[in-house]
Amino acid sequence: MSSIPHLADQVPGSSERSLRGRVPDEEWRTRVDLAACYRLVAQYGMTDLIYNHITAKVPGSKDHFLINPYGLLYEEITASSLLKIDLDGNIVGERDGGYGINHAGYIIHSAIHAARHDVGCILHTHTRAGITVASMKCGLAPLTQPALRFYGRASYHDFEGPAVELGEKERLVADLGMNNVLILRNHGLLTCAPTIAEAFLLMQRLETACKIQVDLMSSNAELVEIPPEVREKSAKVFSPPTVVKEGAEGKLGDWNGMREWKALLRSLGRRDPSYRE
Template structure:
């Protein structure tokens, strides 16, 4: 495609930003595909390169299954819209800004942040013991997951400091009585992290619902498994998973790359 007539050029957006927009829109579609949505609520964001600390977030009110690259809104860490297109402040959900800006300001290693409100994620977030290492999926996060206590709808900016403190150096966090949050050094890694955490929570809810005594692996086995995951994951692995995932949303209408 000639750069002069590309969607990016027509929208006054760089080719680099347009690619990130396309990948982020695809991630929204994948979250919808796996039924991890909560109607128009919850958010996924991606950091844009550069010293301005800008990031992309969904335009409030757009369903995840219909998200397009052009539906994403560029904002700064203060919540101001810096998108070149005419948009209003009501196009950004305040709670989404609060949570995502906190992570993006403090963790420059995390390019993408995903927040979900699934039934399984909320259920595990309300269980006192949190995520149990009762599945291989859960063992990926053994010793590598944080918890943040519920403070109400995330509208108070002073909560950002506590969110960041609780997350620490982890890439996954359970928001008590609320849902799940993960980050990734790339959009593909963030997708894999939320996929694994959602599967882990769903397995836990189903196992506990069976009403029978459960078996947990010994702590040393859980730690070994977590280390196996850590050693096996890299950008090449994330890219392979991402390529397979994109094929699930290739035929969506309208095209997520529009």
């Protein structure tokens, strides 16, 4: 009977090689949150095998970021397996376990991290619904309440082929501007935010809006349009910051996502707490 290799023999950064206590506390907490984000993206069906990235800025550093080893599935990512790299994609400090990073795919992330100092996390996906909407001339249409969360707040970047040319960085950053959502034409979706929680929740909601749009447009039913004034009103209600003060109206509460994020971490911990290793 053949034996199955133990996960610790396959995945860098397992509990037997944990970085806990070997990196600053703030970096460790970021590692745990980022590993959780990878696991949640897998749980919500937004992965593309071993491809794409979610990156997070290392606290206290201007040009160091955490990224997934190139070769691990998102469901295998742990806090210790994440690699620390600089803006040029060089691995800093730790061993890479023989995996390294996907340098070609990191073009997008390094461009945004270098230009947007307000961004702590960047999430990029190649989902079926996301690519479908990104390939529609209309883009994300203001047809539903979920889509209106991004009304006037989503940027677009034309497809230039696989993102391997350094010259594309400048155009990509210019197209994103100060928005936190970028629809990459014929390619996929990207969200960025100050925190990992916000970047994930933006992507989950954007993915939901895309799925609904694909369903609607494939139904061949006559669609009900939302009047422009209602679109504007809805976008303002959804727009951050949305901290409600006593007696305030027209906002939906604190939008930093911590309520949802804490609930998601509880759920993830019940399913598989190994991301914390």
